[in-house]
Amino acid sequence: MENIAEEVLKGNRLALSRAITAIENEHENATEIMKTLYPHTGHAYVLGVTGPPGAGKSTLTDKLAKEYRQQGKTVGIIAIDPSSPFSGGAILGDRIRMNGLTLDEGVFIRSMGTRGSLGGLSHKTADAVKAMDAFGMDVILVETVGVGQSEVDIVRAADTTMVVLIPGMGDDIQAIKAGILEIGDIFTINKADHDGADKLATELNMMLDLDGVEKDWRPPILKAIASQNIGIAEVVATFQKHYDYIRSTGELTARRTERTKNEMLDLLDGRIGSYVRSKIVDNGKLDAYVEDIKARKTDPYTVVEGIMQDMLK
Ligand SMILES: Nc1nc2c(ncn2[C@@H]2O[C@H](COP(=O)(O)OP(=O)(O)O)[C@@H](O)[C@H]2O)c(=O)[nH]1
Ligand SMILES: [Mg+2]
Structure with missing residues (x-):
């Protein structure tokens, strides 16, 4: 090509x-x-779908994509979850049945592995989102597992983030609340066919209230049974509401500005890091410095100052 x-x-x-x-x-x-x-990016609406393994993120993503297709929107999906590969069941399944073997041109699905560092993965995910955006996808769904800091970084590529939880998580919710409360614009309690969905909704509501900060956007708590396609239209409607909200308040622009800033700093950090590695690690200089430092011939501060001065020449 x-x-x-x-x-x-x-x-x-x-x-x-x-x-x-x-x-x-x-x-x-x-x-x-x-x-x-x-130059061709910035048109897509980017949605993050995150939550613990097995919560039904892939099932939800699949059904959401199908709903968007029915609204005539093109959809890109990036799934970062090696434990449960994304099958594209409902979206592709129905269309394959409908149109013989022709795949739906309006959907593009890509799984990304967690090979290498998760840190690197967040910028790769952001670039994959941009590629799908430039390609012309109207909506891009990014599914990522977990609730740790690395996943939070990945989710930063999204305009709106949905956290998926399930009933019966018990104390788990306490453990993950710090991370999830901050990143969730929308909370969906999936597997509402199981006991405890209302209890979880109550707990979640309390936590959001405890948060204390008065916000214009109080994250809605929705219920869904993704496997039965129940609650999907409401999720899509709520995404639309959040989009309208962030657009009208300038929050969307603010989020994207912040993202651009962070991307630039990450790129710079990466470049400077590889430059330093090529100049002092790969050629064995670092080991030599360390020997000198151990022998107290010099110290780490002086060495680093010297390296910086050489770099800036
Ligand atoms: N009972 C029930 N099972 C569901 C629901 N949504 C998804 N599942 C099932 O839960 C399992 C994990 O779903 P998956 O989408 O792979 O979860 P992920 O790891 O969060 O992506 C699968 O067997 C799904 O069929 C639901 O609403 N109710
Ligand atoms: Mg999954």
Whole structure:
């Protein structure tokens, strides 16, 4: 393929797939691809779907995608969850049945592995989102497992984040509340066919109140039974409400500005880090410095100052 990025912009699916592979593998042409795609980004509405393993995130994502397709919107899906690979069951399944074997051109699904550091994964995910955005997807769903800091970073690529919880989590909710309360714009209690959904909703409500800070947007708590397609339309309607809210208040712009800032700083950190590694780690200089420091011939502060001065020359 001559020019992957140009082909992505023309709507070539194979090119989109290759672009994301280049991003994922940190291929040397990934930066050039991103440079070409970047001016064409910023149109998609990016939704994060996060929560503990087995909560039904993939099932929900699948049903949400199908709902958006029925509204005529194109949908990109990025699934970061090695424990339960995304099957695309409902969206692809129905369409395959409807149109023989032709796949729905309006959907693009990509799983991304957690090979390498999760930190690296958050910027790869952000770039994969941009590739799908430039390709022309109206809505991009990012499914990520867990509630730790790395997942929070991944979710930062989203305009709106939905946290999926399930009844019967007991004390778990205490353990994860610090992280989830901050990142959730919307909470969905899935598996509402199980006992305890109302209890969990009450607990969650209390926690959100305890938060204390008066906010214009009080995260709604929804209930769903994803496996039975129950509550999906309400989730989509609530996403729309949140989108309208962040758009009208300037919050969307603020979030995207913050994201751009962080992306730039991450890029710089990464570049400076690799520069330093190439200058002092890979060639064994670091070991030599360490020997000198151990022998008290010099100290870490002087060495680092010297390295910085060399770098800035
Ligand atoms: N009972 C019940 N099971 C569900 C519901 N939603 C999903 N599941 C099932 O829960 C399991 C885990 O779902 P999955 O979407 O892979 O969860 P993920 O790990 O959060 O992505 C699967 O067997 C689903 O069929 C639901 O609303 N009720
Ligand atoms: Mg999953």
